[in-house]
Amino acid sequence: QIIGTPKEIVKGEARVAMTPDSALQLQKLGYQCAIQSGAGVMAGFSDEAYEKAGVEVIKTAKGLWEKADIIAKVRQPETRELKYLVKGKTLISFFNPAGNEEGMTAAKEAGANVIAMEMVPRISRAQKMDALSSMANIAGYRAVIEAGNNFGRFFTGQITAAGKVPPAKVMVVGAGVAGLAAIGASVSLGAITYAFDVRPEVAEQVESMGAEFVYLDFEEEQQDGAATGGYASVSSPEFREAQLAKFRELAPEVDIVITTALIPNREAPKLWLADMVAAMKTGSVIVDLAAERGGNVEGTVMDEKVVTENGVTIIGYTDFPSRMAAQSSTLYSTNIRHMMTDLTPEKDGQVNHNMEDDVIRGATVTFEGEVTFPPPPPKVK
Ligand code: NAD
Numbered sequence: 001q002i003i004g005t006p007k008e009i010v011k012g013e014a015r016v017a018m019t020p021d022s023a024l025q026l027q028k029l030g031y032q033c034a035i036q037s038g039a040g041v042m043a044g045f046s047d048e049a050y051e052k053a054g055v056e057v058i059k060t061a062k063g064l065w066e067k068a069d070i071i072a073k074v075r076q077p078e079t080r081e082l083k084y085l086v087k088g089k090t091l092i093s094f095f096n097p098a099g100n101e102e103g104m105t106a107a108k109e110a111g112a113n114v115i116a117m118e119m120v121p122r123i124s125r126a127q128k129m130d131a132l133s134s135m136a137n138i139a140g141y142r143a144v145i146e147a148g149n150n151f152g153r154f155f156t157g158q159i160t161a162a163g164k165v166p167p168a169k170v171m172v173v174g175a176g177v178a179g180l181a182a183i184g185a186s187v188s189l190g191a192i193t194y195a196f197d198v199r200p201e202v203a204e205q206v207e208s209m210g211a212e213f214v215y216l217d218f219e220e221e222q223q224d225g226a227a228t229g230g231y232a233s234v235s236s237p238e239f240r241e242a243q244l245a246k247f248r249e250l251a252p253e254v255d256i257v258i259t260t261a262l263i264p265n266r267e268a269p270k271l272w273l274a275d276m277v278a279a280m281k282t283g284s285v286i287v288d289l290a291a292e293r294g295g296n297v298e299g300t301v302m303d304e305k306v307v308t309e310n311g312v313t314i315i316g317y318t319d320f321p322s323r324m325a326a327q328s329s330t331l332y333s334t335n336i337r338h339m340m341t342d343l344t345p346e347k348d349g350q351v352n353h354n355m356e357d358d359v360i361r362g363a364t365v366t367f368e369g370e371v372t373f374p375p376p377p378p379k380v381k
Contacts, residue, residue, distance in 0.1 A: 004068025030349025140181025156190025
């Protein structure tokens, strides 16, 4: 069978779902590979590089979609791509099954099989296919780089002939995958780094990375994330008040705030309120990684950079992985390649779409004319 990757059509999207390296691996599974001309250019992969890796370069999107049995891409297909999704084809892509009625209906009616990368179960065995994590890791790192780029000072403290420079203070709110990556980047640049999460079990990870966990003066037990598969739920009003009081105290102290707090299936909680933004020093920078889900910060404008009256820059970009397209394409195409490995147990270049397999079942949202979303809970950890 043939695996093909079209050029992404969402404006500004620079990632590509197949790299020359991943194509070589896919060929070892027995597949032929095809790519649309120019699909890798924005991520730094030329048509020639694909050709050298044995990939057929196809001129048009139409030609590519028609030729490929399996289509690997990054963004959920747009209307003009959905028409190519016909019976017998398998699409592997982010697909947003809960919020993409058009795509789900089109795939079901066509009888196409769709594997939604955001639905890969977050169990140990599936980590190598976990594109949400690989992209969140990049977003967290890039958030720090972006903050630095907008911050007029050093991260690290220095004693120089021209004077003593204090280290920057960075606060990371939410220490999941993106938050931990931000903490890692911030600590390695030399900033004094603080982090907070409602799940107290991450305190140890935060501290082992050289950052300081912010504890609240709060008697009751905080959230037990382990009970909900590592995800947070909505905080009690008392807990929230204690959290906001702590942030209020820290706001005038910190130079950079990176927020990553999310609760599954909900708007992002508002945690850095307008009065905290107003209390920050001129020249401070906030990066709100929750912007796409409504933002953690009062004042975030999605996909924009705004500067407040008191001179605080608030960044609400939602395309951080795409801003590091070479890296994100490498990791994403590796996630896809691992998915293909599991779909090809015989290494014979033929998809064996085994719906008994927890990971494949979990990620499959339409199969042979049926909607298979949401999946039953996985049986194994
Ligand atoms: P996420 O993107 O849903 O949320 C980001 C973070 O925000 C979470 O750590 C959450 O606790 C935190 N948060 C929510 N409300 C908050 C609030 N009011 N204040 C402060 N923080 C708040 O989560 P994620 O990064 O995708 O993953 C969370 C966890 O899931 C990970 O840390 C990990 O333990 C687990 N996980 C496991 C696997 C695996 O086993 N394969 C893969 C990925 C993640």
